[in-house]
Amino acid sequence: MNPTDYFDKVIGREGGYSNNPADRGGETMWGVTAATARAFGYAGPMAQMTRDTAIAIYRSRYWTQPRFDQVQAVDADIAEKLLDIGVNMGPATGVQFMQRALNVLNQQGKAFPDISTDGGIGPMTLAALKAFVDQRGNDGRRVLLGMIAALQSVRYVEIAEKNPSQETFEYGWQLNRALGVAA
Template sequence: MDIGTLIEELIEREGGYSHHPADRGGPTNWGITQGVARENGYAGDMRTMPRAVAESIYRRLYWERPGYAFAAEIAPDVAAELFDTAVNMGPAAATGFLQRALNALNRNQKDYPDLTVDRRIGAKTLAALGAFMALRGRGGERVLLKAVEALQGERYIALAESRPANEAFLYGWLANRIG
């Protein structure tokens, strides 16, 4: 799993500077909101934020800090999806989707114990992921990926239903973030 490639693909999807009136995140560049940029030390104009700043933020906040590099050693395709979902919804949401899916797929705890959905990657989540992959293999990884994406899709629809302005983004979220 090459995080550099994932970041390249992500930035290509996100594009450059944007300030959509319906986007509560305000000005963004390379997919990084102004708030996240400020929290991570960038104080300049968002229009001119260097790509390297975005790359650093993506690597640190959305790959290393949530522990997706560890998940990538077990299930690389799932880890790639967690990274992309974390960028769009936050690492807690992405990790919660994984934990919920693992719980639903453990055959009433016959394969591994249920996880507490604490929305953090830890030893128990990694052990459950490892047990799932040992039992189900790469075909199982595709099923787990579908389960995570189903939860993600449901959340996108709920966001559009709860705030009509989000309907401006729903098509793109579904087209570019799932599958």
């Protein structure tokens, strides 16, 4: 799948302009926070940010910079999941979920070495992902994707437990994010 198709799916889930006082991300347009838009160089009103600008931000900040394009070369569904988590929780978070899962799926280092859970896609993480997928095939892909989704789900629960105002978003997070994106 073309990355723009993934971005369109994220935008479809995120919707247009939002400025919900309970949303920790603050003011957003197409799922892009004002802080992220400003860091990217967008200076206009958030409600007027174009979809094309949002896609450019997604491509740079949430696809190319975290190297999800390289993950896509190994497994497209996992790359899509990492993109979605990245937009909602920051790019490193989904990568850490994947790294943690790979570390407990490596047969105590017999299948491939443990990797750092640093949240970055580097040569060791890519090698571990490729080794796992090569060894376990489609069943392994489903297991890994399920584990990433489970960790994402738990993170959402922890957010709402820590800050009850976030319970407003919990059902939607679980339905549309943890369970709804390639899970």
